[in-house]
Amino acid sequence: MASTSRTRTGRGRGRGRESGSSSLPPPPSTLPLIIEEFFIVVYEDPLVKKVRTPKKFADYLDGKEPAKVYLRAADCGPRLWTVEVLFDGQGRMYLDKGWEKFAIAHGVDFGCFVHFKYEGDDVLTVKVFDETMCRRYYYSDDEDTDDESDDDVKPCIHPL
Secondary structure, three states: OOOOOOOOOOOHHHOOOOOOOOOOOOOHHHOOOOOOEEEEEOOOOOOOOOEEOOHHHHHHOOOOOOOEEEEEEOOOOOOOEEEEEEEOOOOOEEEOOOHHHHHHHOOOOOOOEEEEEEEEOOEEEEEEEOOOOOEOOOEOOOOOOOOOOOOOOOOOEOOO
16 A cells, blocks of 8 residues: 655645745735724823824824714713814824713723724724723613713713
8 A cells, every 4th residue: 555645734724725825914015004993001090181092093094183083982882972182283193072071981090901993984992901901891771872962971881
């Protein structure tokens, strides 16, 4: 009986690829600049100071520079929190009026890690991680479905 030798290159996703085919992504210089996600670590009191977004995100919005953005907490219903945006003329963008109410309602405090995902149309979906770097999950107690007023701070509820 003749033995046949087969060479396996590994298991999983790479199986079945022909040798010589390149699976490398194009070099970074040829990829478009798309900054859809970023995070901030809260080092200062989020209720006193406006929050600066990364410069690359501000650069991504260059030419659009919205006067406000709308924050939506992931897993907390459809409510959008209106937050005014400031641009300082030096390429920096800040979340200003309205950020404090969002931060209070979602327990954003010193040491929190806040993840933002740009959804387009000036909407950012936000996930909050506490000082232990564990994500906070919220649910909405939406008995009042017409809660569009930014004058009240109706928090999402953290079940733990």
